[in-house]
Amino acid sequence: MKFNTKTIHGGQIKEKGYGAVMPPIYQTSTYSQTKPGEHKGYEYSRTHNPTRTALENSLASIENGKHGLAFSSGLSAIDAVLKLFEPGDEIISTNDLYGGSYRLFDKVFKKFGLKFIFSDLQDIEEVSGLITNKTKMIWVETPTNPMMNLIDVQSLSNICRKNKVLLAVDNTFATPYLQKPLDLGADIVMHSATKYLAGHSDVILGALIVKDDQLAEKLYFLQNASGAICGPMDSFLTLRGIKTLHVRMERHCFNAEKIVNFLANHERVDKLYWPGIPTHPNHKLAKSQMSGFGGMVSFTTKDGDFKSVQEITSKFKVFTLAESLGGVESLANHPASMTHASIPKELREKTGVVDSLIRLSVGIEDHEDLISDLKQAIN
Numbered sequence: 001m002k003f004n005t006k007t008i009h010g011g012q013i014k015e016k017g018y019g020a021v022m023p024p025i026y027q028t029s030t031y032s033q034t035k036p037g038e039h040k041g042y043e044y045s046r047t048h049n050p051t052r053t054a055l056e057n058s059l060a061s062i063e064n065g066k067h068g069l070a071f072s073s074g075l076s077a078i079d080a081v082l083k084l085f086e087p088g089d090e091i092i093s094t095n096d097l098y099g100g101s102y103r104l105f106d107k108v109f110k111k112f113g114l115k116f117i118f119s120d121l122q123d124i125e126e127v128s129g130l131i132t133n134k135t136k137m138i139w140v141e142t143p144t145n146p147m148m149n150l151i152d153v154q155s156l157s158n159i160c161r162k163n164k165v166l167l168a169v170d171n172t173f174a175t176p177y178l179q180k181p182l183d184l185g186a187d188i189v190m191h192s193a194t195k196y197l198a199g200h201s202d203v204i205l206g207a208l209i210v211k212d213d214q215l216a217e218k219l220y221f222l223q224n225a226s227g228a229i230c231g232p233m234d235s236f237l238t239l240r241g242i243k244t245l246h247v248r249m250e251r252h253c254f255n256a257e258k259i260v261n262f263l264a265n266h267e268r269v270d271k272l273y274w275p276g277i278p279t280h281p282n283h284k285l286a287k288s289q290m291s292g293f294g295g296m297v298s299f300t301t302k303d304g305d306f307k308s309v310q311e312i313t314s315k316f317k318v319f320t321l322a323e324s325l326g327g328v329e330s331l332a333n334h335p336a337s338m339t340h341a342s343i344p345k346e347l348r349e350k351t352g353v354v355d356s357l358i359r360l361s362v363g364i365e366d367h368e369d370l371i372s373d374l375k376q377a378i379n
Contacts, residue, residue: 001061003062003176003177003246004246006061006062007058007062007242007243007244007245007246008243010057010058010061010062011054011056011057011058011059011060011061011068012054012057012058013054013057022236022239022240023050023051023054023236023239024050024051025051025232025233025235025236026045026049026050026051026232027232027233028045028049028232029044029045030043030044030045031043031044045229045232046224046227046229047224049229049232049235051232051235051236051239052070052229052230052232052235054235054239055068055070055230055235055236055238055239055242056068056069056070056207058239058242059191059193059197059207059209059242060209062176062242062245063171063176063180063181063182063189063209064176064180064182064183065182065189065209065210065211066210066211066212066213066216067209067210067211067213067216067219067220068207068208068209069207069208069209069216069219069220069223070193070205070206070207070229070230070235070238071205071206071207071208071223071228071229071230072204072205072206072228072229072230072234073192073194073204073205073206073228074100074172074190074191074192074193074194074205074206074207075100075101075104075192075206076206076226076228077190077191077192077206077207077208078101078104078190078206079104079226079228080208080219080222080223080226080228081137081168081188081190081208081219082104082105082109082114083222083226084136084137084166084218084219084222085114085136085137086113087112087113087114088113088115088134089113089114089115089134089135089136090114090115090116090117090132090134090135090136091105091114091115091116091117091135091136091137091138091139092116092117092118092119092121092127092130092131092135092137092138092139093105093116093117093118093119093138093139093140094118094119094120094121094139094140094141094142094144094151095118095119095120095121095347095350095351096120096141096144096145096147096149096351096352096353097139097141097144097145097170098141098145098170098339098340099335099339099340099341099342099343099348100339100342101139101141101170102340102342102343103342103343107342115134117130120149120351121138121140121151121156122149122151124152124155124156124159127156127159128159131159131163131165135163135165136165136166137165137166137167137168138156138159138160138165138166138167138168139168139170140153140156140167140168140169140170140186141169141170141172141173142169142170142171142173142174142179142289143173143174143275143286143294143296144173145172145173145296145335145339145359146273146296146298146333146335146339146340146353146357146359147273147298147351147352147353148273148274148275148280148296148297148298149281149282150275150282150285150286150289150290152285152289153167153169153179153181153184153185153186153289154184154185154289156185157184157185157186158185160185160187161185166187166188166215167185167186167187167188168186168187168188168189168190169181169186169188169189169190170190170191170192171189171190171191172190172191172192172195172196172326173195173196173294173296174290174294175191175196175197175245175249177245177246177249177291177292178249178253178290178291178292178293178294179289179290179291182209182210182211184289187210187211187212187215188208188209188210188215189208189209189210190206190207190208191206191207191208191209192205192206193205193206193207193238194206194324194326195324195325195326195327196245196248196249196252196295196325196326197238197241197242197245197326198237198238198241198242198326199241199244199245199248199326199327199328200237200241200327200328201324201327201328201329202237203234203237203238203241204234205230205234205235205238206230248328248364249292249295251364252294252295252362252363252364253292253293253294253295254367255295255330255362255363255364255365255367255370256274256276256293256294256295256296256297256362257276257293258367258370258371259297259360259362259367259370259371259374260272260274260276260277260297262371262374262375263297263299263374264277266378267302268301268302268303268308268378268379269299269300269301269302269378270299270300270301270302270304270356271299271300271352272297272298272299273297273298273299273352274293274294274296274297274298275290275293275294276292276293295326295361295362295363296325296359296360296361296362297359297360297362298335298357298358298359298360299357299358299360300354300356300357300358301356301358301378303356304354304355304356305355305356306334306336306337306355306356308356309334309355309356309357309358312358312377312378313332313334313358313377315376315377316332316373316377317373317376317377318330318365318369318370318372318373319331319332319360319370319373319374319377320332321333321334323338323339324361325359325361326361327361327363328363328364329363329365330360330361330362330363330365330370331360331361331363332358332359332360332361333358333359333360333361334357334358334359335348335353335357335359336348336353336354336355336357339359340353
C-alpha cells in the first residue's frame with residue numbers, strides 16, 4: 001500500500017456495529033464484562049480505547065512500524081521514552097532542539113539521575129567518541145527546531161546498533177510524508193502529533209512508533225502505568241487529520257519554496273534556513289534522506305535585534321504570531337522568547353537561536369497572499 005493510501009486506510013478495521021466509514025468516538029471510560037476477565041478486548045479506557053486503537057494502528061502504518069502509541073502530548077510521549085532508563089544512564093541528544101524537550105531533559109529527568117550530553121551530531125566520528133558503556137540512547141531531531149539542521153539517521157543507526165544503543169528520532173517537522181526514520185534504522189519515532197499529523201491547531205497529542213515487540217511492550221506498560229493517554233475525541237481528530245496529511249504536506253512544501261525564493265532576495269533578510277536551499281550545509285543529506293524539504297522556514301533580520309522582530313510580527317495580517325506549527329494556517333514564531341525561552345540564552349545563541357530569528361510555519365493558503373503579507377510586514 002502506497003503512503004497516500006495508508007494515510008486513509010492504513011491499519012484500519014471495518015466498524016462492525018453499523019458499518020461506519022470513520023471509526024466512531026468511543027466516549028466511555030469502562031466496558032461491560034460477561035464474567036470477570038471476559039470481555040471484547042477492552043476493560044478500561046486508560047489501558048485501551050477503540051478510537052485510540054484506530055489512531056495507533058494508523059500511526060504504525062504511516063511510519064512503516066509495527067506498534068503505535070498515542071499520548072496526551074508530545075512531551076508525555078518523550079516522558080515515556082525517558083522512563084525506560086535508570087539513574088546513571090546517559091543519553092546523547094541534539095543540542096539544537098525544541099525548548100520543551102530540553103526543559104524535560106535538563107529540569108526534570110536530570111534530577112532523577114539521567115545524564116544528558118548535547119552535541120550537534122554532525123560529525124559521526126565525534127558522536128562515536130561520546131558513547132560510553134553508560135550510553136543508552138541517542139535522541140535526534142531532524143530537521144531541528146528551529147535551525148533546520150539535518151542529522152544523518154542511517155549513519156547514526158549503524159553506530160547505535162554497533163554499540164547496542166537505542167536511536168530515537170523526533171520526526172515532527174518532516175512527518176512520514178517526507179522522512180521515515182524506522183526505515184533508516186531508528187528504533188523509536190516520536191511525533192508531536194499536535195503539529196502536522198493532526199494539522200488543524202485543535203488537538204494536543206503525542207505519538208511513539210516502534211517495530212520491536214519487546215520495546216513496544218515496555219512502552220505500552222509505561223503508557224498505561226503513567227496514564228498520560230489521549231482521549232477518544234483527540235484520537236478521532238488526529239485520525240481525521242492524518243487522512244489529509246499527504247495533500248496538506250504537498251501544499252506546505254510548495255508554499256515554503258515560494259516563500260524562501262522571496263525571502264532570499266529581500267534586502268532586510270540576513271540568514272535563511274531551509275534544507276531545500278542548495279547552499280544549506282545539509283542540502284545533500286536532505287535530498288537523500290527526505291523526499292521533500294518541508295514547510296518550516298527560519299530567517300534572521302539584518303537589523304539583528306528583537307525590535308526588528310517586534311516590528312515585523314506586529315504587522316502580519318495573514319500570518320499569525322503564535323506558538324506551535326504544522327497547522328493549515330501560517331504561523332510566525334519568535335523562538336528566543338517563545339518556544340525556546342527555557343533554554344539559557346548563551347546555549348541557544350550558540351546554536352543560532354538569536355533574538356533576530358523568526359520561525360515560519362508555512363500554511364496551505366494561497367502562496368501569493370502569504371508573500372504579499374511578508375512583503376508588507378518586512379518592508
